[in-house]
Amino acid sequence: xxxxxxxxxxxxxxxxxxxxxxxxxxxxxxxxxxxxxxxxxxxxxxxxxxxxxxxxxxxxxxxxxxxxxxxxxxxxxxxxxxxxxxxxxxxxxxxxxxxxxxxxxxxxxxxxxxxxxxxxxxxxxxxxxxxxxxxxxxxxxxxxxxxxxxxxxxxxxxxxxxxxxxxxxxxxxxxxxxxxxxxxxxxxxxxxxxxxxxxxxxxxxxx
Ligand code: Z5A
Numbered sequence: 001x002x003x004x005x006x007x008x009x010x011x012x013x014x015x016x017x018x019x020x021x022x023x024x025x026x027x028x029x030x031x032x033x034x035x036x037x038x039x040x041x042x043x044x045x046x047x048x049x050x051x052x053x054x055x056x057x058x059x060x061x062x063x064x065x066x067x068x069x070x071x072x073x074x075x076x077x078x079x080x081x082x083x084x085x086x087x088x089x090x091x092x093x094x095x096x097x098x099x100x101x102x103x104x105x106x107x108x109x110x111x112x113x114x115x116x117x118x119x120x121x122x123x124x125x126x127x128x129x130x131x132x133x134x135x136x137x138x139x140x141x142x143x144x145x146x147x148x149x150x151x152x153x154x155x156x157x158x159x160x161x162x163x164x165x166x167x168x169x170x171x172x173x174x175x176x177x178x179x180x181x182x183x184x185x186x187x188x189x190x191x192x193x194x195x196x197x198x199x200x201x202x203x204x205x206x207x
Contacts, residue, residue: 011135038096134185134198137187
């Protein structure tokens with residue numbers, strides 16, 4: 001049985017991850033792949049509990065270190081329970097956010113040193129990394145205006161434009177450093193054009 005592929009989707013607020021995740025899932029299923037769709041933080045009952053701890057607005061300030069450790073705790077559980085078993089049986093895993101979010105939000109946004117994040121990445125993941133990461137890139141104001149049409153902002157969505165500009169810059173930096181693993185798609189285009197670009201990326205990966 002061949003090992004499956006691990007694909008992650010990333011981006012800032014309102015970039016259309018949920019919408020395009022469904023497109024990628026359908027595209028891969030159409031190629032006859034078994035696709036496991038999951039998300040971070042979350043993906044198992046315990047990790048989903050950690051997710052709600054992380055996203056809930058609260059009066060108590062959240063220590064950035066506590067936030068970082070909670071994210072990696074959820075990730076450890078998710079990898080053992082969902083991601084690794086699925087890859088081992090040959091499924092393709094499609095994950096809504098993964099460790100690039102940590103580099104972007106906790107690194108770029110909160111200012112955590114990359115090397116510190118890297119230590120936790122190695123501790124929790126060993127040498128497991130996504131085979132391909134799709135970064136949906138959008139102008140921050142445009143993304144926020146799309147996101148505001150949805151529900152009440154959670155603890156992350158209430159951050160400043162400056163914070164999200166730093167998150168976006170961190171994503172771009174990751175992609176520039178390892179262009180073989182990342183594909184950056186302009187998510188400010190109409191949905192049809194975005195999905196045309198995503199399909200081109202998937203064709204390369206599939207072939
Ligand atoms: N986080 C972290 O800090 N560190 C980590 O390591 C990890 C996560 C793993 C929860 O993530 C939070 O966790 C996240 C970072 C933190 N911060 N926040 N917020 P999440 O992924 O659950 O939350 P989200 O970023 O809000 O994702 P989302 O719900 O998937 O939203 P979305 O990407 O914006 O997707 P959408 O709902 O598909 O699109 C938004 C709207 O735009 C919707 O009405 C669409 O119909 C519309 N849309 C989509 N595409 C288009 C186009 N092309 N044109 C026009 N309109 C469009």
